Amino acid sequence: MSRLRLLAVCFVLGLTAGSLAVAWQRPAAGNAPEQATPRSRPATTDQFIEVSRKVGINFTLTSGGPNKRYIIEAKGGGGIAWLDYDNNGYPDLFFVNGSTVEDWRHGTSPRSRLFRNNGDGTFTDVSAASGIDHTGWGMGVCSADYDNDGTPDLYVTYYGGNVLYRNLGDGKFQDVTKRAGAAGHGWGMGCAFGDLDNDGFLDLYVANYVDVDIDKLGEPGSAPNCTYRGIATFCGPRGLTGGRDILYHNNRGGTFTDVTEQAGIDAGRYFGLGVVMGDANRDGRLDIFVANDSTPSALYLNNGDGTFTDVGPQSGAAYSAEGQEQAGMGVDFGDYDNDGWLDIVKGNFSDDTKNLYHNNQDGTFTDQTYFAGIGGTGWLFTTFGADFLDYDNDGWKDILLANGQTFPQMDQYPTGITYAERNLLFHNLRNGKFEELGRSAGPGLALKKVSRGLATADYDNDGGIEFAISNMNAAPDLIRRVRKGRNQSILLKLIGTKSNRDGIGAKVRVVAGGLVQFDEVRSGGSYLSSNDLRLHFGLGAAASADRVEVEWPSGEKETVQNAPAGGILTITEGKGMTAAKPFRKAPQTGKRSMKSKVMKGEG
């Protein structure tokens, strides 16, 4: 080697050792044995397919232009709700539609869409006759029976004022926002209903994102907060003013009162996105978790006196495992290790871990993302929708993450990050660890799209969970599992009498096959979405649940003994099991059908 080259190389060595890290990038924090590229998994009985068009769901989500020049184009729209609006026993599907900057300015934004579940596996678009006719830049949705009249209502968030639709019970909805006093303000995102004071009426939490004027949004690359990895992108949320979340108290007469200030909610005006309610500390009162973008997440513990305390940082659920702020999006509560306490899954941005906060049962959480095998696998993905669900009915909750970048510009760079991404389904290995199923689990999980909302339901009442996923500027996906295994399951529909009609907040323990599972009825969650309120429990090989124990928000408790698998049980507060209906195509392993047991008054 020449002397000059030696000189030059020495210089390079010095330079390199001194500034090794790539300026804008940090690597995975170092913690997991798994590969970023999922291992090829042998074909199993679990195969997933996409069926939306086949079953009659024809809808394209409008959300800004293709280049996503402004933050509202990348984050907005995509909320999904499963609700049985016509009480025919089959969950219907509601999609929130967004807009474009031009359409929003001209008042020509498209309508949101409601699809009626025909009960035969198909859907019919009933939007036009539904009375759901507000247009604007729609974002998220939550569904619940806020007026306890027996029919689920809808709350839809928008940029510039939200809408409460009351279900009239005749297939139509009425915009009652003004009378209810629940219009909100600013840029509404995720929402959730829950009876926070256990008075039998559902209160409402609305996460607000940023306070911006669409007409005054900065151009890509025009300021330091308008770049990502040095690439010019839309501006924000950093550098923008956070919107303050809203807490509404239900006054019982069809109206709400904004109690945000006195309740002590979101004084920091974080960038709120996903919201979910659950009793995190098991004190009998619903708490609130808010996934905030680029700021600490909030865990509001319910003090029981109308006030809340954000214990996010102290609880360990506000930051990453190492105390870093993350870009939180979708969130869900669920007991993934069957210890009777609600854990948390949360989606975050790319170049970062997604969170799996394990509830330590002492008021604190530990982020187990790496230990669980999620950390490395999810590193490059941008996760919006996030749900716990038991897709294989084995009694252990799995995790589904709906992914999609916010910056189409990423496709111009071979970083490994792409704008369209596939979704990730993590199978629970029952030891605190998860395995990502990958593309081998069927074409439904191999799709690469820019996903946002995610909501789950057993829409065909066959005992297996399906999931709806919204995609930016594209049709939604309705994913179902085929070639199912033989595991059993039950669906539980709760009807409150003293408690709120939906039983939201009710704690349910299902004892079956030597396993004790726990869940709560909840509205809202994931990314701007709302799952079917019926609780789904996989029972494995068990032909029945030894016990189904319900603890209602009113404090009343009841137990259904020997609840047979393979159908939908209705449990009414104070009355026990009041109805049972077998699944449409439920796998039968028990000798006696559920119907025969109900007829004989067992259970």
Add this chain to the structure above:
Amino acid sequence: MLATIGPDARAFAQSGDNARAEEIGSLVEAGRLEEAIREARRAVEQYPRSATLHRMLGAALFKKGMNSEARQEFRRAIELAPNDPQNHFNLALVELSENQNAAAAQELEAVVRLQPANAQARLLLGRAYHNQNRTLPAIEQFQKALAIAPSLPLAHYHLGFAYQSQGNLSAALQEYQLEIKANPDFYEPYAHAGGIQLGQGNLGAAEELFRKGIQLRPNAVQAQYGLARVLLARKDLSAAVGALERVIELKPDHVEAHYALARTYQQLGKKDEAAREFRMVSELHARSAQRRSGIAGSTPQ
């Protein structure tokens, strides 16, 4: 032999330029840069079409920190000898030193086109690509560099870092271990490999790596913090407090150490201390928010 003289340079070289180049090279090596520059300028005046002398002048200027003039000289050398990879390589070094990664990549691409087996150029090209969000081509270049020169210093490290930035931790760990084997006095791979071992629950291996890192660089924050995390994982809380305090002493705004300290105090039942540290975490985040570029995941590290 003083400097590489490519065939084209040789064709353009005028009588006596090699001797002048030898002389200038000796001055540069002796650190007599001003003298070297003066001599090189004279030589270039005398032999204006000598690519070698322009390169030598460029090298002296570069060493002196006069990048702009060095760049001009290297460009002139390339004009005179466009197929001499050394000139492109040297110009790439100037561009890299100023984080002009696109320009550097262009020159390094010329080097590897002219000299496909130049492992060092491939390593630097990989770095330039990685700094331009071109991680996948970067990985390809690192792999090619290693195929040519399996023990090329830093190549395993950079490949490991690229893998780690993809979330591919097991491959990253393997590369860090190879770098340590080839280059045992280089600190960085110890800290990164230690972090991965810690995450896998291999506390003994993690501790060993962090301690070796600290031996090499006693004030290295990352290794000190890693060691504190090992102690935390072993539930040796009082020792962890001491280790975390040491990290904070070295880097008072180390938010992760404050957070870990807060949670450790919490476990020790020291509520006031925990509250103080949680407040510090919040303050540090608020302070850094201004400096960040928009999304938490893009935080410069």
